[in-house]
Amino acid sequence: MSPSQSPEALRAGAILTIDLDALVSNWRLFQDMAEQSGAISGAVVKAAAYGLDVSRIAPALLNAGCQTFFVATISEAIQLRAIIGPAPSIHVFCGFLDGTGPDFVTHNLVPVLNSLDQVTAWRDFDKTMPCDLHIDTGMARLGLEISDVQQLVGDLNIDIVLSHLVSAEDSDAPINARQLTAFKSVLAQIKARRISLANSSGSFLGTDYHFDVLRPGVALYGANPTPNKPNPMTQVIRLQGRILQVRTLTNAQSVGYGSTYQASVGAKIATIAVGYADGFLRSLSNAGFVYFGEHKANIVGCVSMDLITVDVTNIPQALILPGQMADLIGPNNPIDDVADKAGTIGYELLTQLGTRYHRVYTGQTGKT
Numbered sequence: 001m002s003p004s005q006s007p008e009a010l011r012a013g014a015i016l017t018i019d020l021d022a023l024v025s026n027w028r029l030f031q032d033m034a035e036q037s038g039a040i041s042g043a044v045v046k047a048a049a050y051g052l053d054v055s056r057i058a059p060a061l062l063n064a065g066c067q068t069f070f071v072a073t074i075s076e077a078i079q080l081r082a083i084i085g086p087a088p089s090i091h092v093f094c095g096f097l098d099g100t101g102p103d104f105v106t107h108n109l110v111p112v113l114n115s116l117d118q119v120t121a122w123r124d125f126d127k128t129m130p131c132d133l134h135i136d137t138g139m140a141r142l143g144l145e146i147s148d149v150q151q152l153v154g155d156l157n158i159d160i161v162l163s164h165l166v167s168a169e170d171s172d173a174p175i176n177a178r179q180l181t182a183f184k185s186v187l188a189q190i191k192a193r194r195i196s197l198a199n200s201s202g203s204f205l206g207t208d209y210h211f212d213v214l215r216p217g218v219a220l221y222g223a224n225p226t227p228n229k230p231n232p233m234t235q236v237i238r239l240q241g242r243i244l245q246v247r248t249l250t251n252a253q254s255v256g257y258g259s260t261y262q263a264s265v266g267a268k269i270a271t272i273a274v275g276y277a278d279g280f281l282r283s284l285s286n287a288g289f290v291y292f293g294e295h296k297a298n299i300v301g302c303v304s305m306d307l308i309t310v311d312v313t314n315i316p317q318a319l320i321l322p323g324q325m326a327d328l329i330g331p332n333n334p335i336d337d338v339a340d341k342a343g344t345i346g347y348e349l350l351t352q353l354g355t356r357y358h359r360v361y362t363g364q365t366g367k368t
């Protein structure tokens with residue numbers, strides 16, 4: 001039975017299709033870039049692999065050859081270990097928290113130590129186990145200050161020393177080079193096996209930023225790591241919403257809650273079964289658009305909890321029959337465009353993707 005005919009698909013107001021081949025080809029692009037400078041590419045799969053379900057995403061990356069995974073929390077790391085087996089390394093950005101030592105031992109996790117306090121606690125717990133070290137070169141968020149580094153004692157078993165870029169998506173931002181210089185200035189003082197600086201966007205700043213390990217996240221999932229330039233990544237997700245009803249207005253009247261849109265008489269309005277409870281952001285009210293094939297239609301009125309309304313006055317009749325699907329995120333309206341219309345970034349759009357969507361995984365390693 002093809003996925004589009006499964007009972008779940010027939011019941012669904014919206015279908016989220018996730019192309020694991022596209023995911024893998026995106027990871028390979030990073031791996032190929034990395035190999036050119038003698039590095040490797042890891043993969044960041046925090047926040048349920050940016051909303052796409054780590055239990056589907058991680059095995060596909062593993063099959064492609066990825067052996068270095070990054071997550072945000074210890075719980076995510078424990079979940080990931082059960083999915084990918086014992087061999088790949090799992091690095092936990094939040095670092096070492098009180099009382100979690102046994103988790104790191106049992107599940108063979110690597111904490112990304114973020115402060116001198118975490119370093120001390122880890123040393124007291126077990127200084128022989130591998131750890132990573134995060135150096136803050138400008139984010140003022142997580143990581144040891146540059147001036148903290150001299151207080152480190154050289155007895156830790158450090159796998160990766162890393163830092164994180166503030167504005168990597170803006171290749172002209174002067175802070176990129178300042179962070180690179182600051183990072184390099186401390187590397188000589190730290191005995192680590194591997195060095196890592198670049199996230200998705202940072203990997204496109206040139207080989208100076210590559211060191212040993214790339215840490216791409218969002219671009220693996222199809223977002224553009226080089227805004228204002230063509231997207232080098234392949235789109236991974238497609239979100240289709242089902243038309244529940246189409247009406248032609250017999251009066252000029254407003255559409256939706258709060259009368260935020262005034263429609264003319266004769267306007268044709270399609271109601272589609274997706275809303276902010278699905279992570280289809282309310283800020284797309286009177287701002288976003290959807291596609292019926294190659295035809296663009298504006299979202300009119302407020303996005304409500306379970307529904308949106310779309311002006312389909314100029315869409316060919318054959319494309320707007322109840323039961324048919326509109327592309328909410330698709331070939332003509334990729335994640336970044338939709339996020340932009342919503343006043344946010346692709347990261348937020350991805351990680352808010354709803355639990356009510358019927359999810360279909362396609363590609364070599366995917367089967368639903």
Ligand SMILES: *Cc1c(COP(=O)(O)O)cnc(C)c1O
Nearest residue numbers: 044164199200201215216217218
């Ligand atoms: C989330 C995260 C990444 C991945 O960033 P993307 O911009 O999604 O590629 C890399 N490193 C750290 C420390 C992170 O927190």
